Amino acid sequence: MTIKARVDSENGQTGGWNSGWLRSASGKQVAGQALIYLLLLAVGFMLAVPFIWLVSSSLKTETDAFAIPPSFIPNPIQWSNYVMGLTEFPFVRSTINTMIIVVWVLVGTVLSASLVAFGFARVRFPGRTALFILVLSTMMIPSHVTLIPQYLLFRELKWLDSFKPLIVPSFFGGGAFYIFLLRQFFLTIPLDYDDAARIDGCGTFSVFWRIILPLSKPALGTMAIFTFMSQWNSFFEPLIYLNRFETQPLAVALTTWVQTAHGEGSMHYVPWVAIMAVSTLIALPPVMVFFLAQRHFIQGVVVSGMKG
């Protein structure tokens, strides 16, 4: 830690919080700081209001929620929104659907992306560079270009209304982006480990399984968090592949529930407080993952340039 700090200061890097360009050693400093906090609080308040409204209104009676002027404190607290959200809306079934998809995609992505990335990072074979460039170039193709033939393919296979169209592709490399990320990480592990293991009689695949994977837990963890987040929020693909209410994951099931129960496009007769209760429950797992793994998560976002 101390060594790192010294190296940083020698390079003139701070990485600390107080490297701001506005800060100067003048008497205005205190006033400046106060202004900064005032602005931060104002923006923070504006960004927090929708979130507070989501949670508070999920605990309100409908008349309370529509009150003028609006109030943020539910009075009385009405838990029955959650009861409705958990019973009239098939919450448990939809959550199980989501979890099945999430877990299988996680397994498929982590296993196959790491194996492929290992191949590109640490095994030598003819055509490696060219193939890796091909991997990278697939990132340029918008998913919608391949979507329709993929849909027709899964339709031919009679896979519609099953989880297979969502799960099976993740076992085939898990996406170019993750292959790229993991390859970059694998490249930072010294090759001496591989050599030592090979001298001890390990083949390529035991090097992968016994040496590289255990050393890559941080990278795999970041990848798992990202995969969880994107699968939990996934909407378009489940929407086109899963038409039956019983098979739909949370996000799609909620729209189906709202639309079938209350008619398309009608904004007036929807039990908003119940929708807010279900929405709060849907938002809870990603928010919790974010809180529990915040440092890890933000670092991953910054390194990979991904936004959530």
Place this chain on the structure above:
Amino acid sequence: MSAATPAASNGRRRRMSRLRLREAIDGYICIAPWVLGFIIFTAFPIIASFVLSFSRYTILDPPRFIGLDNYTKMVSGDPLFWQSLKVTVIYTALLVPLGTVGGYLLALLLNQAVKGVGFFRTVFYLPVVTPAIASSYLFAWILNPEIGLVNNFLASINIEGPQWFASREWVIPSFIIMSLWGLGGNMILYLAGLQGVPTVLYEAAMLDGAGAWAKFRNVTLPMTSPVIFFTFLTGMIGTFQVFTGAYVITRGGPADASLFYILYLYQNAWNYLKMGYAAGLAWVLFAIIFVLTLISLRVSGRYVYYEGAVK
């Protein structure tokens, strides 16, 4: 190497090559999942979707080749295509600059704060991890004309609020407000960029007598320009493909005023079963994104500063 006797070097080379061959086979086994996936889920669909875009295919009947008809219909016979393009371009043209500037200002502010950075960062980033489905319903209600939070608040101070998602003029601004809630996504990247600017540069600038603005203009901005450009480009590609909010809240309405491009593609493919036409729409989208990326890269050469790049 070449000094060794022919027999010995030959033998060694053969043994080496056998190991190499073994390794190469292992390598191909490692990447086999991706190769298969590439063929099945990328290469074949690309070709198929390209062919489809020149056909009429409604799933019920076999596909029929119709040449350029899909594309000529888009350009000359389909006002909804132009409407969806217009809606998406306006949305992108407003949201991406606002999100970039807003996120950057927020990151600058946060970078000045001495304490509580972690707290504010969490508050600013929380909307980004909120699922799109939750934020869509949340904003559909907050901006509901009759019973929403904003108009109820405005009513309490005797102002009549706009019709938001229900109005042709306000529906795009409403979507932009909703999307700007996720400003923290850009902010977190800018903050990392700001913290990576070496302090020596500021010290040197100070010795040269630079004030706060000069330091910002000549040090901070150039040093963080790569990350600004990155978020600008990825933001543009992302907003062009927006779908969930429009599907959940407006379904393209009122009067197609929020008919986003991907929503129109979805309707063609899965409501009207015009698979060929939808494939054509997808290719046009690809072409637009490709051209936008090329233009951005060209323009960025002039304004983006890459440390270590040889000019």
